[in-house]
Amino acid sequence: MTGADARGRPAFADRLDALVRARRSSLVLGLDPDPRNLWPDAAAAVAATRGDGPDAGNDAGAAGPAASAAAAVAAHCCAVIDAAGEACVAAKLQLACFERLGGPGWEALGTAAAHARAAGLLVIADGKRGDVPVTAAAYAQALVGSTPTPFGDVDGLGVDAFTLNPLLGRDALAPLLDAAAAAGAGVFVLVRTSNAGAEELQEARLDGGGTLSDRLADLVSELGEAQVGRSGLSDVGAVVGATAGPEALARLRRRMPRSVLLLPGVGAQGGRIDDIAPAFEPGPAGGLVAASRAIVDAHRASAMAPAAAAAEAAERLRETAWTLAQAV
């Protein structure tokens, strides 16, 4: 059932495990570009090409604001990947940030994904999708499959992994898990998110014991059992916020012993890297530290240029997380 996809390449968790060990890194570069907060060179280069840059105010020029902003977003993402990618094993693309720029934004998403792939990074689409089975199958086509049409197949994003919202239950997850398995891709199911209010519903206590997060963790573990690779890790992983605290993380790790945990929230959202040690119990690829603003905005707290500051911040995070993972 697992081990390799139709193209003969290892499945997601095994690809990840090899890359984590080769790069001595469990760092994920989060890309959630805000067009008002791009690295200056990226926006300037687009403005110079299109003649409709920041100095032109609201006069969008021939290209239109969406096309220009999307080109600047793509250039920014590529520059961030060039600067910080070497210290990372994956790029996590926040779909909302591309989607808000419409069709051109969707094209920029493809550009950023291709650039990340060319830099040797795994690509994680962070869209937290979830819908009834027939619609879930359509999302799967968009993410890791292709869509048959009378005009030929339309390829999806072809990402290595994606995030999922499990509220609709296992029949709604199935088409996405099946498509991921067929593509050798991984999934990260929301189990405990990194926002301040995550507890409200996710830690609601259930009749009979445990919380909703516990129940979701058990579901992830069960769904991932048939997807464990040579690395001992499953292609069915979970999102667990680094903000949840060490006790919650340890508890969820016990319920998902083989899942890769994607850990957002380190840095800007208040999560402490020391708190995530339990993630690494199955090995250094057991936890993926997702950092976005801590890398991309590092220059704001230094005298360095954005690229140099990002490279330094990423290397520092890589080293810290690797040292922690080795000590577990």
Added chain:
Amino acid sequence: MTGADARGRPAFADRLDALVRARRSSLVLGLDPDPRNLWPDAAAAVAATRGDGPDAGNDAGAAGPAASAAAAVAAHCCAVIDAAGEACVAAKLQLACFERLGGPGWEALGTAAAHARAAGLLVIADGKRGDVPVTAAAYAQALVGSTPTPFGDVDGLGVDAFTLNPLLGRDALAPLLDAAAAAGAGVFVLVRTSNAGAEELQEARLDGGGTLSDRLADLVSELGEAQVGRSGLSDVGAVVGATAGPEALARLRRRMPRSVLLLPGVGAQGGRIDDIAPAFEPGPAGGLVAASRAIVDAHRASAMAPAAAAAEAAERLRETAWTLAQAV
């Protein structure tokens, strides 16, 4: 707090209530186009224009399969709206079905939304988004706001309402609810979905009584209290599958007395229209019957052409739902 948006038009629930009474309809036209299953005329028209049609097999021609398929999807949606829109009050666009065609798909989504609006329909974006607050704000920009960029503002879809996944809790819902309120738009929060496996998590019993769905319903009711318009209905509505059965629907209606309930699942998913009576307790706009395949695929069970069959099926559903609503 409620009543009218910045442009002076009534807020969503009041616009909906007026339209429901004027059209004597609580029917929502679900558009989830599958490129393999478009009305033949729509695909043929695109093929004739582009010279890369169904008969050209996989040779996609100059336009590329995504652009051609997206054009055919847009033509199909417009034709369905022309045929069945008059019997409906809103069009519900399934984002996954457009997203899988990439950038061109996103453009087709805009075309279909504009066509629906021109036909006098409210536009509901069905994407079931949900994310941490900073990302939720980006989704809000994509759906009902605009994104400031150095090249000028990029307008979002500008829909009248959208669906939301509440798993992350109220702090994650807040940016989307705030943006909706500012735009005079409505939201439909997932409370009980229409898939066969919805019970697994949504009807999990909580410590202290009630189920997760009950808890979500209470949250919807609370969040919607400040958004009740002249119609007596709130702009904060809920998705409750028509498949949930009359007892579950009655129970959830009691917990959300002022929410508009968006009711998918009638027809293809097995929901019976007679079961949804409790939705109409606050008035005929209290329940929105979302039908997709029952209208768009009606010609498959008849000798009529697609447009005529869709018009007839929509009118029949409108009449049935209206009669039911009047009897409550």
